[in-house]
Amino acid sequence: MRDFKYFRPKTLKEALKILRNERGKVLAGGTDLLVKMKDGLIYPESVIDITLLEELRNIRQRDGRVEIGALATLSMVASSQIIQLRAPHLAESARLIGSPQIRNMATIGGNIVNASPAGDSIPPLYTLNSELILESENEKRVVKIEDFFSGPGVSSIRPHELLTAITFPFPEEPFFSFFKKVGQRKALAISKISLAFLGVIEEQGRSFRDVRISLGAVAPTVIRARRTEDFLKGKIIDQKVLEEVSGLCAEETKPISDIRSTSVYRRKVSGELLKKGLVEFTEGVIS
Numbered sequence: 001m002r003d004f005k006y007f008r009p010k011t012l013k014e015a016l017k018i019l020r021n022e023r024g025k026v027l028a029g030g031t032d033l034l035v036k037m038k039d040g041l042i043y044p045e046s047v048i049d050i051t052l053l054e055e056l057r058n059i060r061q062r063d064g065r066v067e068i069g070a071l072a073t074l075s076m077v078a079s080s081q082i083i084q085l086r087a088p089h090l091a092e093s094a095r096l097i098g099s100p101q102i103r104n105m106a107t108i109g110g111n112i113v114n115a116s117p118a119g120d121s122i123p124p125l126y127t128l129n130s131e132l133i134l135e136s137e138n139e140k141r142v143v144k145i146e147d148f149f150s151g152p153g154v155s156s157i158r159p160h161e162l163l164t165a166i167t168f169p170f171p172e173e174p175f176f177s178f179f180k181k182v183g184q185r186k187a188l189a190i191s192k193i194s195l196a197f198l199g200v201i202e203e204q205g206r207s208f209r210d211v212r213i214s215l216g217a218v219a220p221t222v223i224r225a226r227r228t229e230d231f232l233k234g235k236i237i238d239q240k241v242l243e244e245v246s247g248l249c250a251e252e253t254k255p256i257s258d259i260r261s262t263s264v265y266r267r268k269v270s271g272e273l274l275k276k277g278l279v280e281f282t283e284g285v286i287s
């Protein structure tokens with residue numbers, strides 16, 4: 001690893017001032033950044049360690065919205081009662097990331113800014129219509145998560161900005177949600193395919209009035225499966241509908257073949273993950 005300047009601000013104000021003057025990299029949990037630095041993939045001139053900014057390490061709800069501080073660890077997201085109640089599929093995605101040691105270090109902000117199409121917290125955040133709060137010394141802006149990413153590792157964050165929080169409105173009740181992923185192994189595996197689902201249940205309890213489906217690792221960025229969502233709205237879920245949505249969902253993906261999987265496998269399994277979650281809904285397994 002090459003030499004770099006190291007800063008450890010104690011307040012957000014101080015951190016934003018340093019970011020204005022330095023061409024550096026932010027360090028949160030370090031589980032992505034330090035791996036890249038050790039592997040020689042990046043050589044930042046300076047590292048701004050934000051781990052002391054306790055003001056960014058919280059999860060709260062107010063005015064009908066959930067707010068997650070960017071420094072909330074994935075362990076906090078997985079075990080938070082607020083997240084388990086308002087967004088159980090987001091809690092589940094955090095629970096399935098890495099190992100307990102990784103989840104205790106890694107932050108939700110790092111998972112987002114890393115901008116991997118396989119970042120597991122991102123698909124549930126898409127289904128929740130999340131917004132990102134980005135702050136620099138002179139500006140605070142709000143960006144919809146779906147507008148944030150433009151390719152693998154590429155996002156619209158500016159060099160002097162910090163992601164400070166993620167917010168989303170409470171989903172309408174009653175809802176059904178799930179997150180499913182397939183990796184190389186059962187644990188400690190980056191997703192080959194992931195899928196998040198959020199549906200507002202219609203009165204008779206057999207169909208959805210509103211549907212949001214998001215997929216990870218099947219395109220250059222996380223995507224929404226909008227044609228599948230429209231198709232599913234208001235439909236009683238029977239075997240025929242399950243087959244149709246599964247095929248539609250697979251068609252909406254644009255996967256590549258890489259070291260983790262082939263495009264054919266990714267496409268097929270995307271549809272299967274959706275089908276599996278919907279079967280659980282019809283069997284009355286509400287998460």
Ligand SMILES: Cc1cc2nc3c(=O)[nH]c(=O)nc-3n(C[C@H](O)[C@H](O)[C@H](O)COP(=O)(O)OP(=O)(O)OC[C@H]3O[C@@H](n4cnc5c(N)ncnc54)[C@H](O)[C@@H]3O)c2cc1C
Nearest residue numbers: 026028029030031032033098106107110111113119120163
């Ligand atoms: C063994 C192992 C297993 C893993 N398994 C998974 C997995 O199953 N699923 C998964 O999705 N990921 C996985 N990861 C990747 C990683 O743990 C996550 O992406 C994690 O959430 C990154 O968070 P962090 O706080 O460690 O980020 P860092 O490494 O600190 O930062 C990542 C990037 O985001 C920037 N950044 C961080 N926070 C901010 C902020 N608040 N504002 C501006 N920029 C910021 C950094 O500059 C850097 O570019 C794994 C990693 C390892 C090493």
